[in-house]
Amino acid sequence: MSLLIKGADLLGQGRADILIDGGRITQVGSIHSGPDGTQVIDADGLVALPGLVDLHTHLREPGREDAETVATGSAAAAAGGYTAVLAMANTDPVTDTAEAAEHVFDLGRRAGLVDVVPVGAVSKGLAGQELAELGLMARSRARVRIFSDDGRCVHDARLMRRALDYLKPFGGLVSQHAQDPRLADANACCHEGELSGRLGLPGWPGAAEEVIVARDVMLARHTGGRVHVAHVSTAGSLEVIRWAKAAGIQVTAEVTPHHLLLTTDLLTGYDPTFKVNPPLRPSEDAHALREALADGTIDVVATDHAPHARNDKEHAFVTAAFGMVGLETALPVISTVMVREGLLTWADVARVMSATPARLAQLEGQGRPLEAGEPGNVTLLDPAAVHTVNRDDSLSQGRNNPWHGRELTGKVVATVLRGRVTARDGQLAESADEPFDKEVSA
Numbered sequence: 001m002s003l004l005i006k007g008a009d010l011l012g013q014g015r016a017d018i019l020i021d022g023g024r025i026t027q028v029g030s031i032h033s034g035p036d037g038t039q040v041i042d043a044d045g046l047v048a049l050p051g052l053v054d055l056h057t058h059l060r061e062p063g064r065e066d067a068e069t070v071a072t073g074s075a076a077a078a079a080g081g082y083t084a085v086l087a088m089a090n091t092d093p094v095t096d097t098a099e100a101a102e103h104v105f106d107l108g109r110r111a112g113l114v115d116v117v118p119v120g121a122v123s124k125g126l127a128g129q130e131l132a133e134l135g136l137m138a139r140s141r142a143r144v145r146i147f148s149d150d151g152r153c154v155h156d157a158r159l160m161r162r163a164l165d166y167l168k169p170f171g172g173l174v175s176q177h178a179q180d181p182r183l184a185d186a187n188a189c190c191h192e193g194e195l196s197g198r199l200g201l202p203g204w205p206g207a208a209e210e211v212i213v214a215r216d217v218m219l220a221r222h223t224g225g226r227v228h229v230a231h232v233s234t235a236g237s238l239e240v241i242r243w244a245k246a247a248g249i250q251v252t253a254e255v256t257p258h259h260l261l262l263t264t265d266l267l268t269g270y271d272p273t274f275k276v277n278p279p280l281r282p283s284e285d286a287h288a289l290r291e292a293l294a295d296g297t298i299d300v301v302a303t304d305h306a307p308h309a310r311n312d313k314e315h316a317f318v319t320a321a322f323g324m325v326g327l328e329t330a331l332p333v334i335s336t337v338m339v340r341e342g343l344l345t346w347a348d349v350a351r352v353m354s355a356t357p358a359r360l361a362q363l364e365g366q367g368r369p370l371e372a373g374e375p376g377n378v379t380l381l382d383p384a385a386v387h388t389v390n391r392d393d394s395l396s397q398g399r400n401n402p403w404h405g406r407e408l409t410g411k412v413v414a415t416v417l418r419g420r421v422t423a424r425d426g427q428l429a430e431s432a433d434e435p436f437d438k439e440v441s442a
């Protein structure tokens with residue numbers, strides 16, 4: 001089965017047609033027609049991006065299939081323009097062995113909508129005591145390259161040092177949830193400042209993130225290992241990262257769409273939808289994050305898609321679960337907040353949402369430019385389409401959507417995984433039901 005995408009805007013190269021056959025792009029340029037039976041997508045007015053790659057997704061399976069499954073999370077990812085997601089390890093059981101990693105990988109293959117690549121835990125059971133089976137996970141079929149205790153911080157400096165050392169031969173990296181547990185404990189849920197005092201909510205100071213980021217870049221310097229800062233949220237962390245990059249230390253950072261735009265004042269109504277870790281910060285931090293994404297200090301946009309069952313989220317603010325969904329709104333938010341404001345070009349978006357995350361996760365068949373010979377992973381988006389987000393129009397099981405009711409500009413029209421249309425206009429495409437048998441070697 002072949003696919004012809006007609007007249008898409010190809011990132012600064014002008015309008016072109018893309019022919020995908022056998023899972024790979026075979027031709028880019030002016031193409032009149034494909035082989036007999038070719039499916040044609042009219043992409044007039046649409047931007048073509050390489051399929052998006054999310055470095056930070058929570059899929060909840062195994063253990064909390066009532067909140068999300070690999071299949072429902074994969075569907076939401078496809079609808080959001082993603083062709084690969086990295087599935088965080090804080091499931092039940094935790095992804096801390098090769099078998100557990102292969103299990104998640106296989107569930108992803110079975111769903112067949114995006115490449116699901118497991119993140120391995122740094123410590124056994126996320127307990128922060130003993131290293132998990134890092135080498136076995138790396139050598140498994142799931143080819144784990146990113147390790148994280150996300151949800152918790154690897155706060156023991158000695159364990160962090162050993163993890164960084166151990167992963168060097170694999171080029172693996174530790175994605176750190178930077179939260180010093182003594183400065184911001186498990187109850188901390190509001191940016192510490194005037195508002196947390198007024199609302200009577202336990203404060204989560206920016207310094208609790210910054211001290212861990214500062215420590216970790218020094219450990220990366222000492223070991224020569226690679227540290228990645230998950231969901232960076234403060235201007236102070238950015239100062240440290242800028243310094244570390246200038247010093248040649250191997251550090252990268254990701255920002256979530258929500259931290260780029262949503263701010264602490266949203267907590268005034270005590271709506272747990274806005275409860276997230278790290279917390280929403282003041283507008284000065286959000287502004288600094290947008291600038292840092294624009295100037296390259298921040299390498300990646302990652303969703304931290306964190307669906308929760310209603311009975312975990314619909315609580316008083318202090319007891320509700322942390323996290324918000326994000327897979328289906330990430331590209332529209334980046335379009336609205338960064339591209340329309342002139343802070344990023346579409347080529348930059350391809351870099352921060354596809355090429356760089358694929359490189360960090362060492363995914364050979366993802367994040368590639370849209371050129372002949374490359375895998376047929378494409379996201380088509382209408383940059384001018386304006387829509388109002390409705391949390392019930394979602395393929396995720398999560399309804400904890402902080403963008404509900406907001407108007408965003410830029411809409412995903414189609415997602416293509418190795419030449420197969422997986423999603424169309426926010427719904428699974430019909431061809432997505434076909435058995436998943438196409439495999440393209442890297």
Ligand SMILES: NC(=O)N[C@@H](CC(=O)O)C(=O)O
Nearest residue numbers: 058150151276277306322323
């Ligand atoms: N971001 C969140 O608020 N929650 C995440 C964990 C995490 O990313 O720290 C979750 O697993 O729910």
Ligand SMILES: [Zn+2]
Nearest residue numbers: 150151177277
């Ligand atoms: Zn986290």
Ligand SMILES: [Zn+2]
Nearest residue numbers: 088150151304
């Ligand atoms: Zn997370």
